[in-house]
Amino acid sequence: MSKPFLPEQTGYTVAVVGATGAVGQTMLSILEERKFPVADLIPLASSRSAGAQVTFQGRDYTVQDLAAFDPTGVDIALFSAGGGTSLEHAPRFAEAGCYVVDNSSAWRMDPSIALVVPEVNPHALEMARENRIIANPNCSTIQMVVALKPLHDAVPIERVVVSTYQAVSGAGGKAMDELAKQTAQLLNAQQAEVNVFPARIAFNVIPHIDVFMDDGYTKEERKMIDETAKIMEADFAVTATTVRVPVFYGHSEAVNVTFTGPMNAERARELLADAEGVCVVDDPAGEDYPMPSEAAGSDPVWVGRIRDDQSCANTLHLWVVADNVRKGAALNAVQIAELLIRQN
Numbered sequence: 001m002s003k004p005f006l007p008e009q010t011g012y013t014v015a016v017v018g019a020t021g022a023v024g025q026t027m028l029s030i031l032e033e034r035k036f037p038v039a040d041l042i043p044l045a046s047s048r049s050a051g052a053q054v055t056f057q058g059r060d061y062t063v064q065d066l067a068a069f070d071p072t073g074v075d076i077a078l079f080s081a082g083g084g085t086s087l088e089h090a091p092r093f094a095e096a097g098c099y100v101v102d103n104s105s106a107w108r109m110d111p112s113i114a115l116v117v118p119e120v121n122p123h124a125l126e127m128a129r130e131n132r133i134i135a136n137p138n139c140s141t142i143q144m145v146v147a148l149k150p151l152h153d154a155v156p157i158e159r160v161v162v163s164t165y166q167a168v169s170g171a172g173g174k175a176m177d178e179l180a181k182q183t184a185q186l187l188n189a190q191q192a193e194v195n196v197f198p199a200r201i202a203f204n205v206i207p208h209i210d211v212f213m214d215d216g217y218t219k220e221e222r223k224m225i226d227e228t229a230k231i232m233e234a235d236f237a238v239t240a241t242t243v244r245v246p247v248f249y250g251h252s253e254a255v256n257v258t259f260t261g262p263m264n265a266e267r268a269r270e271l272l273a274d275a276e277g278v279c280v281v282d283d284p285a286g287e288d289y290p291m292p293s294e295a296a297g298s299d300p301v302w303v304g305r306i307r308d309d310q311s312c313a314n315t316l317h318l319w320v321v322a323d324n325v326r327k328g329a330a331l332n333a334v335q336i337a338e339l340l341i342r343q344n
Contacts, residue, residue: 011039250292
């Protein structure tokens, strides 16, 4: 039996870093919904947000200044405050004996840091015994690997081609405000003001998420490629095109998967229907399939439009949808925290 990560106790001291942001607020909600054993909650944020109030289990808490906070005595810290903040403060919390679950991209590809999706690679958490930092993957990567894992376990994957349709909430609150404002402006025959995205997002799609790399891929596309290999511990080929669409919540993905051996749509449906964290909605006759408008606010990864690729042997098409703020960020982080205490 492996050594417990944390001493067995009835409740734990949990810090939420970035508690006033969209993901931080969702973390608080999910901790409460899932009855996580929180003995003491410590909401933290930058000095700009310090002094604000957040509510947890019917009680108001005052947000403290992260930079001035002493992490001694904190058991688990859920970070959602950006890569720079994480690079500066996550080691400080870890050195104080706290386990850090970080939602930024700062630590994901560090070979010494665990990159975890609980339904896919819970065993990777063992890496955290040394440095106490666990990385939460990119939102678009999380939902894809949850859908791929049960299929890959049955028949190894050879290649994945994914195109994403990503909600503006993935770019933060200002991005959501921009979509709402531009929509109102255009509907009132006004010029749309562009500040957050590289182009107008209202009534448009932008094939550009994060910065472009030297090879022509964007950083978001590179994240999906590299993170999938690390999480799945596999060397199958992955290529991605990531696109921002005028949807507030819920990322969608068209995933084309080629297998090394026989795999068909019927078997895939059976495997996915039994998979942890997956909900299959696939009834073409009834025009029933996953959509972000219905996935928003829910926890599963929704899969539909499962069909054989008539142009290529042993190849399937999947349509994968999830709430990017919940499963793509806050929920996955809380599930990692649950793994830390479940080891006891």
